[in-house]
Amino acid sequence: MLKKLPRVLIVGDGLSAHVLAHRMVVAGIPFLLQGMDTIGAASPAAWGLLNPVHFRSFGLSYGASWYAESLAFYRGLEKKLHRSFVYEAPLEHLDARPEALAHWSMAWESELHSIIERPTKDSLGNVRIVLPQVAMVSVPTLLKESRSYLKEMGLYHQAWFEWPYSGYGHRDPIEHAGGQFDVVVWAQGVKSLDSGPFKALPIKPSKGEGLQLSTQGIAGQKFIKHKGMFAFQESPGAWRVGSTYSWSDLRPEPSAEALAELKAGFIELTGIKDFKLVNHWAGFRPASPDRKAMVGQHPLFDQHFVLNGMGSKGLLMAPFLAKALQEEMQGASDKIPMLCRLDRFTKRLINFRE
Numbered sequence: 001m002l003k004k005l006p007r008v009l010i011v012g013d014g015l016s017a018h019v020l021a022h023r024m025v026v027a028g029i030p031f032l033l034q035g036m037d038t039i040g041a042a043s044p045a046a047w048g049l050l051n052p053v054h055f056r057s058f059g060l061s062y063g064a065s066w067y068a069e070s071l072a073f074y075r076g077l078e079k080k081l082h083r084s085f086v087y088e089a090p091l092e093h094l095d096a097r098p099e100a101l102a103h104w105s106m107a108w109e110s111e112l113h114s115i116i117e118r119p120t121k122d123s124l125g126n127v128r129i130v131l132p133q134v135a136m137v138s139v140p141t142l143l144k145e146s147r148s149y150l151k152e153m154g155l156y157h158q159a160w161f162e163w164p165y166s167g168y169g170h171r172d173p174i175e176h177a178g179g180q181f182d183v184v185v186w187a188q189g190v191k192s193l194d195s196g197p198f199k200a201l202p203i204k205p206s207k208g209e210g211l212q213l214s215t216q217g218i219a220g221q222k223f224i225k226h227k228g229m230f231a232f233q234e235s236p237g238a239w240r241v242g243s244t245y246s247w248s249d250l251r252p253e254p255s256a257e258a259l260a261e262l263k264a265g266f267i268e269l270t271g272i273k274d275f276k277l278v279n280h281w282a283g284f285r286p287a288s289p290d291r292k293a294m295v296g297q298h299p300l301f302d303q304h305f306v307l308n309g310m311g312s313k314g315l316l317m318a319p320f321l322a323k324a325l326q327e328e329m330q331g332a333s334d335k336i337p338m339l340c341r342l343d344r345f346t347k348r349l350i351n352f353r354e
Protein backbone atom coordinates (compact mmCIF):
# COMPACT_ATOMS: atom_id res chain seq x y z
CA MET A 1 0.00 0.00 0.00
CA LEU A 2 1.32 3.46 -0.92
CA LYS A 3 1.88 5.84 1.98
CA LYS A 4 2.33 9.09 0.02
CA LEU A 5 0.70 10.42 -3.15
CA PRO A 6 1.90 8.11 -5.92
CA ARG A 7 3.06 9.43 -9.28
CA VAL A 8 0.97 7.40 -11.67
CA LEU A 9 1.37 6.41 -15.30
CA ILE A 10 -1.99 5.42 -16.83
CA VAL A 11 -1.64 3.19 -19.90
CA GLY A 12 -4.65 3.19 -22.24
CA ASP A 13 -6.72 5.60 -24.29
CA GLY A 14 -10.31 4.45 -23.81
CA LEU A 15 -13.13 5.15 -21.40
CA SER A 16 -11.44 3.40 -18.42
CA ALA A 17 -8.17 5.35 -18.75
CA HIS A 18 -9.90 8.72 -19.20
CA VAL A 19 -12.43 8.22 -16.40
CA LEU A 20 -9.55 7.27 -14.09
CA ALA A 21 -7.57 10.31 -15.20
CA HIS A 22 -10.41 12.65 -14.20
CA ARG A 23 -10.79 10.86 -10.85
CA MET A 24 -7.04 11.48 -10.33
CA VAL A 25 -7.37 15.18 -11.19
CA VAL A 26 -10.06 15.55 -8.51
CA ALA A 27 -8.01 13.57 -5.96
CA GLY A 28 -4.92 15.71 -6.71
CA ILE A 29 -2.79 12.69 -7.68
CA PRO A 30 0.00 13.51 -10.16
CA PHE A 31 -0.24 11.39 -13.29
CA LEU A 32 0.44 11.09 -17.01
CA LEU A 33 -1.97 9.28 -19.32
CA GLN A 34 -0.13 7.59 -22.16
CA GLY A 35 -2.27 5.91 -24.76
CA MET A 36 -2.95 5.37 -28.38
CA ASP A 37 -6.26 4.43 -29.91
CA THR A 38 -6.06 1.27 -32.02
CA ILE A 39 -8.39 -0.53 -34.41
CA GLY A 40 -10.70 -2.76 -32.41
CA ALA A 41 -10.80 -0.58 -29.25
CA ALA A 42 -14.19 -0.74 -27.53
CA SER A 43 -14.76 2.88 -26.58
CA PRO A 44 -15.00 4.47 -30.06
CA ALA A 45 -17.57 1.77 -31.00
CA ALA A 46 -19.76 2.08 -27.88
CA TRP A 47 -23.45 2.64 -28.59
CA GLY A 48 -23.47 4.77 -25.46
CA LEU A 49 -26.32 3.55 -23.26
CA LEU A 50 -26.02 4.14 -19.53
CA ASN A 51 -28.78 2.08 -17.99
CA PRO A 52 -29.32 0.13 -14.76
CA VAL A 53 -31.58 -2.61 -16.22
CA HIS A 54 -30.40 -5.95 -17.63
CA PHE A 55 -33.03 -6.83 -20.22
CA ARG A 56 -32.00 -10.43 -20.80
CA SER A 57 -32.37 -11.39 -17.12
CA PHE A 58 -35.49 -9.25 -16.37
CA GLY A 59 -33.76 -7.39 -13.57
CA LEU A 60 -31.13 -4.98 -12.41
CA SER A 61 -27.62 -5.04 -13.89
CA TYR A 62 -24.62 -5.74 -11.72
CA GLY A 63 -23.64 -2.24 -10.50
CA ALA A 64 -27.14 -0.77 -10.98
CA SER A 65 -26.79 1.08 -7.67
CA TRP A 66 -23.92 3.09 -9.23
CA TYR A 67 -26.19 4.53 -11.94
CA ALA A 68 -26.83 7.91 -10.26
CA GLU A 69 -23.15 8.35 -9.39
CA SER A 70 -22.07 7.49 -12.95
CA LEU A 71 -24.57 9.90 -14.48
CA ALA A 72 -23.46 12.66 -12.10
CA PHE A 73 -19.83 11.95 -13.03
CA TYR A 74 -20.52 12.37 -16.80
CA ARG A 75 -22.64 15.47 -16.18
CA GLY A 76 -19.78 16.94 -14.13
CA LEU A 77 -17.31 16.09 -16.88
CA GLU A 78 -19.48 17.89 -19.45
CA LYS A 79 -19.21 21.05 -17.36
CA LYS A 80 -15.46 20.69 -16.90
CA LEU A 81 -14.84 20.02 -20.61
CA HIS A 82 -17.38 22.66 -21.79
CA ARG A 83 -19.05 20.23 -24.18
CA SER A 84 -22.37 18.31 -24.12
CA PHE A 85 -22.16 14.55 -24.61
CA VAL A 86 -24.90 13.20 -22.32
CA TYR A 87 -28.49 12.93 -23.58
CA GLU A 88 -31.51 11.64 -21.70
CA ALA A 89 -34.51 10.00 -23.36
CA PRO A 90 -37.20 7.40 -22.60
CA LEU A 91 -36.49 3.81 -23.63
CA GLU A 92 -38.98 1.27 -25.00
CA HIS A 93 -37.96 -2.39 -24.69
CA LEU A 94 -40.01 -5.01 -26.59
CA ASP A 95 -39.74 -8.60 -25.42
CA ALA A 96 -41.19 -11.51 -27.40
CA ARG A 97 -40.10 -14.32 -25.08
CA PRO A 98 -43.06 -16.46 -23.91
CA GLU A 99 -42.10 -16.06 -20.25
CA ALA A 100 -41.60 -12.26 -20.57
CA LEU A 101 -44.91 -11.03 -19.12
CA ALA A 102 -44.66 -13.14 -15.98
CA HIS A 103 -41.02 -12.25 -15.36
CA TRP A 104 -41.32 -8.53 -16.07
CA SER A 105 -44.48 -8.27 -13.94
CA MET A 106 -42.71 -9.95 -11.05
CA ALA A 107 -39.66 -7.69 -11.47
CA TRP A 108 -41.89 -4.61 -11.62
CA GLU A 109 -43.61 -5.59 -8.37
CA SER A 110 -40.43 -6.43 -6.51
CA GLU A 111 -37.50 -4.17 -7.46
CA LEU A 112 -38.16 -2.25 -10.68
CA HIS A 113 -41.32 -0.21 -10.04
CA SER A 114 -39.29 2.97 -9.49
CA ILE A 115 -37.36 2.44 -12.74
CA ILE A 116 -39.83 0.99 -15.28
CA GLU A 117 -43.50 1.55 -15.96
CA ARG A 118 -45.92 -1.34 -15.42
CA PRO A 119 -45.38 -3.91 -18.26
CA THR A 120 -48.01 -3.95 -21.02
CA LYS A 121 -48.46 -5.80 -24.34
CA ASP A 122 -48.30 -4.19 -27.77
CA SER A 123 -50.58 -5.06 -30.71
CA LEU A 124 -48.07 -7.70 -31.96
CA GLY A 125 -48.02 -9.54 -28.64
CA ASN A 126 -44.62 -8.24 -27.45
CA VAL A 127 -44.31 -7.34 -23.80
CA ARG A 128 -43.60 -3.60 -23.71
CA ILE A 129 -41.37 -2.13 -21.00
CA VAL A 130 -40.84 1.61 -20.75
CA LEU A 131 -38.05 3.29 -18.79
CA PRO A 132 -39.16 6.94 -18.59
CA GLN A 133 -35.57 8.17 -18.60
CA VAL A 134 -32.16 6.67 -19.39
CA ALA A 135 -28.94 8.35 -20.41
CA MET A 136 -26.81 8.05 -23.52
CA VAL A 137 -23.22 9.18 -23.58
CA SER A 138 -21.36 9.95 -26.79
CA VAL A 139 -18.12 8.22 -25.83
CA PRO A 140 -16.18 9.44 -28.93
CA THR A 141 -17.04 13.06 -28.04
CA LEU A 142 -16.10 12.53 -24.38
CA LEU A 143 -12.73 11.05 -25.42
CA LYS A 144 -11.99 13.78 -27.96
CA GLU A 145 -12.63 16.53 -25.40
CA SER A 146 -10.81 14.72 -22.61
CA ARG A 147 -7.70 14.24 -24.77
CA SER A 148 -7.50 17.95 -25.61
CA TYR A 149 -8.13 18.96 -21.99
CA LEU A 150 -5.47 16.62 -20.58
CA LYS A 151 -3.03 17.51 -23.35
CA GLU A 152 -3.36 21.18 -22.58
CA MET A 153 -2.53 20.43 -18.94
CA GLY A 154 0.53 18.37 -19.99
CA LEU A 155 -1.12 15.19 -18.68
CA TYR A 156 -1.66 13.30 -21.96
CA HIS A 157 0.96 11.73 -24.17
CA GLN A 158 -0.38 10.11 -27.33
CA ALA A 159 1.90 7.14 -27.89
CA TRP A 160 2.03 3.37 -27.52
CA PHE A 161 3.59 2.17 -24.25
CA GLU A 162 5.98 -0.79 -24.50
CA TRP A 163 6.57 -2.83 -21.37
CA PRO A 164 10.08 -4.24 -21.19
CA TYR A 165 9.22 -7.13 -18.84
CA SER A 166 12.67 -7.63 -17.34
CA GLY A 167 13.34 -3.92 -16.90
CA TYR A 168 11.17 -3.22 -13.85
CA GLY A 169 12.14 -3.99 -10.28
CA HIS A 170 9.38 -4.24 -7.74
CA ARG A 171 9.86 -0.95 -5.95
CA ASP A 172 12.17 1.24 -8.05
CA PRO A 173 10.57 4.33 -9.57
CA ILE A 174 9.76 3.76 -13.23
CA GLU A 175 11.60 6.09 -15.58
CA HIS A 176 9.49 7.02 -18.56
CA ALA A 177 8.85 9.95 -20.93
CA GLY A 178 11.33 12.10 -19.02
CA GLY A 179 9.52 11.52 -15.71
CA GLN A 180 9.53 9.09 -12.78
CA PHE A 181 6.46 7.10 -11.79
CA ASP A 182 5.77 5.03 -8.70
CA VAL A 183 3.00 2.96 -10.25
CA VAL A 184 1.46 2.07 -13.58
CA VAL A 185 -2.29 1.53 -14.05
CA TRP A 186 -3.06 -0.60 -17.09
CA ALA A 187 -6.40 0.20 -18.74
CA GLN A 188 -5.76 -1.54 -22.04
CA GLY A 189 -9.07 -3.15 -22.96
CA VAL A 190 -8.53 -6.28 -25.11
CA LYS A 191 -4.95 -5.19 -25.86
CA SER A 192 -3.93 -6.54 -22.45
CA LEU A 193 -3.94 -9.96 -24.13
CA ASP A 194 -0.94 -8.83 -26.23
CA SER A 195 1.37 -7.05 -23.79
CA GLY A 196 1.91 -5.88 -20.24
CA PRO A 197 2.01 -7.54 -16.82
CA PHE A 198 -1.70 -8.45 -16.95
CA LYS A 199 -1.39 -10.57 -20.09
CA ALA A 200 -2.52 -13.64 -18.11
CA LEU A 201 -5.95 -12.17 -17.29
CA PRO A 202 -8.68 -14.04 -19.18
CA ILE A 203 -10.08 -11.07 -21.10
CA LYS A 204 -12.62 -12.38 -23.61
CA PRO A 205 -13.04 -10.15 -26.68
CA SER A 206 -16.71 -9.75 -27.58
CA LYS A 207 -17.03 -8.13 -30.98
CA GLY A 208 -19.77 -5.53 -31.45
CA GLU A 209 -20.79 -3.51 -34.47
CA GLY A 210 -23.01 -0.49 -35.00
CA LEU A 211 -24.35 1.79 -37.73
CA GLN A 212 -25.26 5.35 -38.42
CA LEU A 213 -28.18 5.59 -40.87
CA SER A 214 -29.96 8.49 -42.48
CA THR A 215 -33.67 8.64 -43.32
CA GLN A 216 -36.25 11.32 -43.98
CA GLY A 217 -36.77 13.03 -40.60
CA ILE A 218 -39.47 11.12 -38.67
CA ALA A 219 -41.55 13.17 -36.23
CA GLY A 220 -42.66 11.74 -32.87
CA GLN A 221 -39.86 9.18 -32.45
CA LYS A 222 -38.78 10.19 -28.97
CA PHE A 223 -37.98 6.67 -27.68
CA ILE A 224 -34.76 4.77 -27.72
CA LYS A 225 -36.13 1.54 -29.17
CA HIS A 226 -34.81 -1.84 -28.10
CA LYS A 227 -35.54 -5.35 -29.23
CA GLY A 228 -32.30 -7.31 -29.41
CA MET A 229 -30.63 -4.11 -30.56
CA PHE A 230 -31.08 -0.38 -30.05
CA ALA A 231 -32.18 2.34 -32.50
CA PHE A 232 -32.44 6.01 -31.71
CA GLN A 233 -33.08 9.06 -33.87
CA GLU A 234 -30.42 11.43 -32.53
CA SER A 235 -31.54 14.34 -34.70
CA PRO A 236 -34.17 14.46 -37.47
CA GLY A 237 -33.21 11.72 -39.95
CA ALA A 238 -29.97 10.66 -38.17
CA TRP A 239 -30.18 7.21 -36.53
CA ARG A 240 -27.75 5.32 -34.34
CA VAL A 241 -28.26 1.53 -34.48
CA GLY A 242 -26.41 -1.14 -32.47
CA SER A 243 -25.02 -3.39 -31.39
CA THR A 244 -24.24 -6.96 -32.45
CA TYR A 245 -22.49 -9.56 -30.27
CA SER A 246 -20.01 -12.17 -31.45
CA TRP A 247 -17.56 -14.26 -29.45
CA SER A 248 -16.20 -16.02 -32.54
CA ASP A 249 -15.50 -13.23 -35.05
CA LEU A 250 -12.03 -11.92 -34.25
CA ARG A 251 -11.60 -9.89 -37.47
CA PRO A 252 -11.20 -6.24 -36.43
CA GLU A 253 -13.03 -4.80 -39.43
CA PRO A 254 -16.84 -4.39 -39.72
CA SER A 255 -18.48 -7.44 -41.32
CA ALA A 256 -21.14 -7.98 -43.99
CA GLU A 257 -23.01 -10.39 -41.65
CA ALA A 258 -23.37 -7.77 -38.93
CA LEU A 259 -24.40 -5.13 -41.46
CA ALA A 260 -27.26 -7.37 -42.63
CA GLU A 261 -28.28 -8.14 -39.02
CA LEU A 262 -28.28 -4.46 -38.03
CA LYS A 263 -30.26 -3.37 -41.08
CA ALA A 264 -32.87 -6.11 -40.48
CA GLY A 265 -33.06 -5.12 -36.79
CA PHE A 266 -33.57 -1.48 -37.69
CA ILE A 267 -36.43 -2.32 -40.08
CA GLU A 268 -38.08 -4.51 -37.45
CA LEU A 269 -37.76 -1.84 -34.76
CA THR A 270 -38.87 1.17 -36.78
CA GLY A 271 -40.72 -0.14 -39.85
CA ILE A 272 -38.51 2.16 -41.97
CA LYS A 273 -37.18 0.49 -45.14
CA ASP A 274 -35.90 3.54 -46.96
CA PHE A 275 -32.55 4.55 -45.43
CA LYS A 276 -28.93 5.26 -46.32
CA LEU A 277 -25.85 3.85 -44.63
CA VAL A 278 -23.66 6.67 -43.29
CA ASN A 279 -21.17 4.81 -41.12
CA HIS A 280 -20.46 1.25 -39.90
CA TRP A 281 -18.01 0.50 -37.06
CA ALA A 282 -16.72 -2.39 -34.97
CA GLY A 283 -14.91 -2.86 -31.66
CA PHE A 284 -14.14 -5.51 -29.05
CA ARG A 285 -15.71 -5.32 -25.59
CA PRO A 286 -13.17 -6.38 -22.95
CA ALA A 287 -15.36 -9.00 -21.25
CA SER A 288 -14.44 -11.52 -18.56
CA PRO A 289 -15.60 -15.12 -18.03
CA ASP A 290 -17.74 -14.17 -15.00
CA ARG A 291 -18.86 -10.82 -16.56
CA LYS A 292 -17.26 -8.86 -13.73
CA ALA A 293 -14.57 -6.22 -14.10
CA MET A 294 -10.94 -6.83 -13.17
CA VAL A 295 -9.57 -4.19 -10.82
CA GLY A 296 -6.62 -4.09 -8.43
CA GLN A 297 -2.95 -4.64 -7.79
CA HIS A 298 -0.76 -7.31 -9.41
CA PRO A 299 0.06 -10.04 -6.87
CA LEU A 300 3.77 -10.10 -7.87
CA PHE A 301 4.58 -6.65 -9.26
CA ASP A 302 3.16 -4.33 -6.66
CA GLN A 303 3.79 -1.20 -8.73
CA HIS A 304 1.29 -2.43 -11.31
CA PHE A 305 -2.51 -2.03 -11.14
CA VAL A 306 -5.24 -2.88 -13.62
CA LEU A 307 -8.62 -1.38 -14.56
CA ASN A 308 -10.17 -3.63 -17.17
CA GLY A 309 -12.92 -6.17 -17.96
CA MET A 310 -15.70 -3.56 -18.33
CA GLY A 311 -17.49 -5.76 -20.90
CA SER A 312 -20.68 -4.20 -22.25
CA LYS A 313 -21.30 -1.95 -19.24
CA GLY A 314 -18.27 0.34 -19.17
CA LEU A 315 -20.34 3.50 -18.81
CA LEU A 316 -22.07 2.24 -15.68
CA MET A 317 -19.01 0.69 -14.06
CA ALA A 318 -15.98 2.84 -14.92
CA PRO A 319 -16.71 5.89 -12.70
CA PHE A 320 -17.30 3.80 -9.55
CA LEU A 321 -14.47 1.34 -10.11
CA ALA A 322 -11.92 4.00 -11.11
CA LYS A 323 -12.65 5.88 -7.88
CA ALA A 324 -12.42 2.69 -5.82
CA LEU A 325 -9.05 1.88 -7.40
CA GLN A 326 -7.75 5.40 -6.83
CA GLU A 327 -8.79 5.24 -3.15
CA GLU A 328 -7.14 1.85 -2.63
CA MET A 329 -3.95 3.13 -4.28
CA GLN A 330 -3.95 5.88 -1.66
CA GLY A 331 -4.22 3.37 1.18
CA ALA A 332 -7.96 2.80 1.69
CA SER A 333 -9.12 -0.80 1.94
CA ASP A 334 -12.19 -2.69 0.70
CA LYS A 335 -13.24 -0.01 -1.81
CA ILE A 336 -13.08 -2.33 -4.84
CA PRO A 337 -16.10 -4.67 -4.69
CA MET A 338 -15.24 -8.33 -3.92
CA LEU A 339 -16.64 -9.57 -7.22
CA CYS A 340 -14.33 -7.28 -9.24
CA ARG A 341 -11.13 -7.87 -7.26
CA LEU A 342 -8.08 -9.50 -8.79
CA ASP A 343 -7.85 -12.17 -6.08
CA ARG A 344 -9.84 -14.52 -8.31
CA PHE A 345 -6.94 -14.54 -10.82
CA THR A 346 -3.99 -14.64 -8.40
CA LYS A 347 -2.85 -18.14 -9.42
CA ARG A 348 -2.95 -17.28 -13.12
CA LEU A 349 -0.98 -14.07 -12.65
CA ILE A 350 1.64 -15.70 -10.43
CA ASN A 351 2.14 -18.77 -12.62
CA PHE A 352 2.21 -16.88 -15.92
CA ARG A 353 5.32 -17.34 -18.09
CA GLU A 354 5.93 -15.54 -21.42
Ligand SMILES: Cc1cc2nc3c(=O)[nH]c(=O)nc-3n(C[C@H](O)[C@H](O)[C@H](O)COP(=O)(O)OP(=O)(O)OC[C@H]3O[C@@H](n4cnc5c(N)ncnc54)[C@H](O)[C@@H]3O)c2cc1C
Residues within 6 Å of the ligand: 011, 012, 013, 014, 015, 016, 017, 034, 035, 036, 037, 038, 040, 041, 042, 043, 044, 045, 046, 047, 048, 049, 050, 159, 160, 161, 162, 187, 188, 189, 190, 191, 192, 195, 207, 208, 209, 210, 242, 243, 244, 282, 283, 284, 285, 286, 307, 308, 309, 310, 311, 312, 313, 314, 315, 316
Ligand atom coordinates in the same frame (compact mmCIF):
# COMPACT_ATOMS: atom_id res chain seq x y z
C1 LIG B 1 -20.16 -2.17 -30.35
C2 LIG B 1 -20.06 -1.84 -28.89
C3 LIG B 1 -21.16 -1.24 -28.25
C4 LIG B 1 -21.07 -0.93 -26.89
N1 LIG B 1 -22.12 -0.29 -26.29
C5 LIG B 1 -22.04 0.06 -24.99
C6 LIG B 1 -23.10 0.75 -24.36
O1 LIG B 1 -24.11 1.08 -24.98
N2 LIG B 1 -22.97 1.06 -23.03
C7 LIG B 1 -21.85 0.72 -22.31
O2 LIG B 1 -21.78 1.02 -21.11
N3 LIG B 1 -20.82 0.07 -22.89
C8 LIG B 1 -20.89 -0.27 -24.20
N4 LIG B 1 -19.86 -0.94 -24.79
C9 LIG B 1 -18.73 -1.34 -23.94
C10 LIG B 1 -17.78 -0.19 -23.69
O3 LIG B 1 -17.44 0.40 -24.92
C11 LIG B 1 -16.54 -0.73 -22.95
O4 LIG B 1 -16.92 -1.32 -21.73
C12 LIG B 1 -15.54 0.37 -22.65
O5 LIG B 1 -15.41 1.25 -23.72
C13 LIG B 1 -14.18 -0.25 -22.33
O6 LIG B 1 -13.24 0.79 -22.24
P1 LIG B 1 -11.71 0.48 -21.96
O7 LIG B 1 -11.04 1.79 -21.87
O8 LIG B 1 -11.58 -0.46 -20.81
O9 LIG B 1 -11.20 -0.33 -23.26
P2 LIG B 1 -10.96 0.25 -24.75
O10 LIG B 1 -12.01 1.16 -25.15
O11 LIG B 1 -10.71 -0.94 -25.63
O12 LIG B 1 -9.64 1.10 -24.62
C14 LIG B 1 -8.36 0.60 -24.42
C15 LIG B 1 -7.41 1.59 -25.07
O13 LIG B 1 -6.09 1.42 -24.59
C16 LIG B 1 -5.19 1.49 -25.69
N5 LIG B 1 -3.99 0.74 -25.33
C17 LIG B 1 -3.91 -0.57 -24.97
N6 LIG B 1 -2.64 -0.92 -24.69
C18 LIG B 1 -1.89 0.19 -24.87
C19 LIG B 1 -0.48 0.45 -24.76
N7 LIG B 1 0.39 -0.50 -24.41
N8 LIG B 1 -0.05 1.70 -25.02
C20 LIG B 1 -0.92 2.68 -25.38
N9 LIG B 1 -2.27 2.50 -25.51
C21 LIG B 1 -2.74 1.25 -25.26
C22 LIG B 1 -5.98 0.85 -26.83
O14 LIG B 1 -5.43 1.17 -28.08
C23 LIG B 1 -7.36 1.45 -26.59
O15 LIG B 1 -7.46 2.72 -27.17
C24 LIG B 1 -19.89 -1.25 -26.15
C25 LIG B 1 -18.79 -1.82 -26.80
C26 LIG B 1 -18.87 -2.10 -28.17
C27 LIG B 1 -17.67 -2.70 -28.84
